[in-house]
Amino acid sequence: MPRRSDDRRQGRGRPRRGRRPVRSAAAFKEHARATVTALAAQGDGVAETEDGRRLFIPFTVPGDDVDVLIGPARGDGFEARVLSFARKAPRGEAFCPHFETCGGCSVQHLTEADYRAWKRGLLVQALSRRGLALEVLDLAAVPRDARRRVTFQAERTGSAVVLGFAERRGLRIEGIEACPLLAAGLNGLIPSLRELAAAMLRPGERARLAAARVEGPEGPALDLVVERDREPDLAAREALAEFARTSGAARISWRDAAGAVEPVAQISPVTAAFGPASVELPPGGFMQPTAAGEDILRSTVVAGAKGAARIAELYAGAGTFTFALAGIAHVHAVDGDAALMRALGTGAGRSGLGGRVTAETRDLAARPLLPGELKDVDTVVLDPPRAGALRQVEQIVQAPGVRRVVMVSCNPQTFARDLRVLVDGGFVAGAVTPVDQFPYSHHLECVAALTREN
Template sequence: MTETLTISRVGGQGDGIAETAAGPVFAPLTLPGETVRGEVRDGRLEAVEIVVASPDRIPPVSPHYGDCGGCSLQHWAAGPYLAWKREQVRLALAREGIDTDIEPTVASPPGTRRRLALHARRGADGRVLLGFKARKSWRLVEVTACPVADPRLVAAFPALARVAEAFLEHPKSAPTLHVTATLTGLDVDVTGVERRSGGLSRDAQMQAIEAAAAAGLARLSLAGETLVMERQPRVAFGPATVPLPPGGFLQAVPEAEAAMVERAVAAVQGAKKIADLFCGAGTFTFPLATVAPVLAADASAAGIAALKAGIGSGSGMKSITAEARDLFRRPLAPYDLRGCDAVVLDPPRAGALEQTKQITQSKAAVVVYVSCNPVTFARDARALIDAGLALERVTPVDQFLWSAHVELVGVFRR
């Protein structure tokens, strides 16, 4: 049955929401105030038709908009879109009873994302398709253009499809190419290759290596194991240059990274020693070391090895001590944090409640919490506030343009 509904708001996942007598109905790719029509099935509006458009609706810039599962908010004007992201942070904090200064959302420009996860499949005609998943589906949408991505990545799509072909050797393989633009060229780590049948054959490996050479890749790896490296992929963190480990974590957008680093460094000015927890390969470590000596810790041994390799690459930094340590199983205790009067942490989406509890018992006067999940940030912030730290301000960061994802930097002081 076709229904006509009015969208009242955009929910946390980016879908428009219409309130009805039967409960909320979620309508993808819609905006507040719009009148829409479609079939309601299981609380979702399908085959959505815009009857009356919002004045905030703008033309999408991607040729794959609406089919590709990314960029679910590309139709929203920048002002209200960024304000909505700020509101998501406010709502998450409010659920924990937290009220603080929330700065305007820091925007990321198009064409700046240096990391993409490209899925590869073989089409009905035998051709290799490279792209992203369709919305709410496992179906692959072949992508030929991507307005959020660094142009270097987009230009490499045809060559990357040829690299992907070698990894489709087994019918059960569903390879994903994790592509990163580095200072020395493209770094590609492939996951999703069938291993139970023996993994990639020697012939397929040679095919992949030849395709990587033809594509001019800096490195090609399979689930973190290097197949071929023409040049060491390197990235810059503050004054240092670091060798990126295969499959290693890196912030997706340099401009977003710079905004977060700038706020962290500003907050710890005057510190005598800084702890950088969940440090990865040193995104924050090296900029922080221009202020004071740094104690860095992360569960990734490869990340810590890369960080250590970068220590001698720049000047103007204080001493850095780095340790590979699972901060979920063995969080740094107050004893481990002795002498640290500032702590910076950047945990994964699950947050870091146990580590946060240990920080509250330390002598740290400043805590900078970088988060990719406002909900777990608010939970951990509650623990810090209850222990006597004040949440001074929060800055939302729009690292993943036109998505519902929002990151933030929170600054706490005793």
């Protein structure tokens, strides 16, 4: 769902804050041999020692016999590192030279069949923990090289600049020349983004560069948001202007210490096409990571809302689903981001849908729609951030006129929690669709439609 930035969805912080603790080699001391029996939620192999301690061992698969060094406590077990394999079970072949070092992908070592079963199983397990025995469809996948937005990290170390992604469970940046999950247009930017970082950073400084290729009616537009601890000085502004001139970027923006995003250079509008409407995204406007995944989500949501008379779309963003839903019934779109709501309303008017779409700015986590405000609504569509929509679904079950709910989530755990509330409130859930927009990671989108009789 559209958001002003990746940070709201993934909970990422400033360039030098909120990073994962480093696990030094000295922390891994005790030797053990173990057999991997399962895969954990983040893709690590799971094994038990002879004395019953649970181990999380990265880059292993069920059936592996491994000699490991046991390290720090983690959750209900301990981290461990492989010293050697006594026996290797069948596995896939990683397709990226940075796998096992870069923190982006965690399970390239699985076979395709094992990967799909593991990823679908994340949703099955989350539902099961809430006592929900629902039908879970096969994993809906997107092409591997389909990512149209990415956040690179950059650091100057002496005279060199490294641009890439944070290493697995560490602070170091793994420099890359290309990422096989990115669309070609984004991989092609890496050399020029490295040059931009070199012109902006002092020794020891870091920056984040979030690039997105937004598909609009006039073709793709490059939208870049830059972030570092210091505010932009003359050198940074000159470097950004030069990047705008040479890269063909439509817009370059700067995120300040408070998280506000302001354009530094606006060459042309950044317009996203959402079905029958076009929306000019505000600076830092979030979009789904892949066009294919967006299409899967949109078609599934529309199918779930079929037959609605009046729809409340909550956490609507810039309108990923809004305008397709407007082909079914009147849509009242609600989101806490005022800029996104203005963009959605303007897009509706320009597309001739102003009479079928209304927009409201409201923090639904703090002020969920109450049953009285839902009295004229028979269908609610929700696409909340990772924290879910617990307070809102608690109000929905008390709104007797709501007969249908379509729930979208990027977090299987909060998705299952919120579905449990709806089911306990009399709703019956149909089949659940897992959508794999983040291949070879543990991140997963989920969609379900629920109905309730009088």
